[in-house]
Amino acid sequence: MIIHVKGDVIEVKGVLIENHWVALRSAVCLLLDRHPSGVIIDGSGLTEVNEAGIHTFVDAASYIQAQNARVVISGLPNEILEKIRNIPGARSQLSLAASIEEARASLAVGGAEAVPESKRRPVVLVPLLGDWHRAIEYAAHHVNHKADMHLLYVIEVPRAQPLGVPLPEKEAAATKILTDAESLLSGSGITVRRMTTRARFPVEGVGKFAADTSPRLVLTAYTKDRMERDVIGQSVLTTLCSESPGESAVFCVETEKRQCKNTIIVPILGAWTRAAQFAAVHAAATRSEIHFVYIIQVSRIQPLDIPLPEAEKDAEQALADAERMTKRSGVVIRKSTVRARSIAEGTAKFAVDNSPRLVVVAYYKAEMIDLGASYSMVEALCHEAPCDIGVYCAVPE
Numbered sequence: 001m002i003i004h005v006k007g008d009v010i011e012v013k014g015v016l017i018e019n020h021w022v023a024l025r026s027a028v029c030l031l032l033d034r035h036p037s038g039v040i041i042d043g044s045g046l047t048e049v050n051e052a053g054i055h056t057f058v059d060a061a062s063y064i065q066a067q068n069a070r071v072v073i074s075g076l077p078n079e080i081l082e083k084i085r086n087i088p089g090a091r092s093q094l095s096l097a098a099s100i101e102e103a104r105a106s107l108a109v110g111g112a113e114a115v116p117e118s119k120r121r122p123v124v125l126v127p128l129l130g131d132w133h134r135a136i137e138y139a140a141h142h143v144n145h146k147a148d149m150h151l152l153y154v155i156e157v158p159r160a161q162p163l164g165v166p167l168p169e170k171e172a173a174a175t176k177i178l179t180d181a182e183s184l185l186s187g188s189g190i191t192v193r194r195m196t197t198r199a200r201f202p203v204e205g206v207g208k209f210a211a212d213t214s215p216r217l218v219l220t221a222y223t224k225d226r227m228e229r230d231v232i233g234q235s236v237l238t239t240l241c242s243e244s245p246g247e248s249a250v251f252c253v254e255t256e257k258r259q260c261k262n263t264i265i266v267p268i269l270g271a272w273t274r275a276a277q278f279a280a281v282h283a284a285a286t287r288s289e290i291h292f293v294y295i296i297q298v299s300r301i302q303p304l305d306i307p308l309p310e311a312e313k314d315a316e317q318a319l320a321d322a323e324r325m326t327k328r329s330g331v332v333i334r335k336s337t338v339r340a341r342s343i344a345e346g347t348a349k350f351a352v353d354n355s356p357r358l359v360v361v362a363y364y365k366a367e368m369i370d371l372g373a374s375y376s377m378v379e380a381l382c383h384e385a386p387c388d389i390g391v392y393c394a395v396p397e
Contacts, residue, residue: 065163095165242369264357
């Protein structure tokens, strides 16, 4: 067998009657250093192959899977493909393309754009899942002249196929959606980079990509009906909080925009100081007021108006602290104390009565990963409050 390297293509020609993977692997490793977006092994020049030679591709499949390498094999004659199909697991693990052109088109869609070390800045990552139009809108508030926005499309690959397999229709869809998403930021002055990754499930792909690239913030959005209908909300929150080393936010958004006051409500619960900072960014961008609300929880066996001096003192102190810490943001601050049987009930009712544009709650990673009461709060707000809900998963300072 003859091995010839040309650009990002390794051509294999002639008769393959023994396992040549060791020699071929050396060429693959060398080219992947030069072409990190991927390498093509072109087998269209092979004229004969026996069982020993087939194990070249069996070993290649094992390497590709173990290294998650972007290697596509193109142009294998039908008789060689038939022999590969007779070896259990080999066919399902190989990324195959009909031609070099198809392989190259697939590789062009995959991966992350390389950014020189000198130009790397903090990143706000927006996965193009759910209501990504709204996610981009919210993410833009967090991008300034010191940060970039990365748009991520996850190509979902069936378990029966190798992750690197060319999927022309899905790759075309990825290119179109990335282009549409980028166009929303045209003229904004925001530096945008387009990324793709491959995974069995979209949320899983986002989590792994975030773990590998360490963005400052990952921000997604889903409509309320989707959050309530599926288990997607809980899955996204736990995956992003546990996998991403940075911070993450999931917005539960209205399907249709409603009339609302230019107000952002921040309940004093969880990591509320971080919620205040997060809300201040959106308030400044939308010229909104921030309305802090402290919920005094009253037992169901007591009347709501029972004197609770200690709780009232705590409420007064917390609201004063909230006002003091957000004064520098320059936004208008309002404060309220509400009595309710539960914090979730009181927060939701306050939102119903005040029609804000957004409610922001925050929890530290450990609380969010543990879920429990924190997700019950998210569910209650998404179901009851007539506005968008922002759930912020913060890294402890």
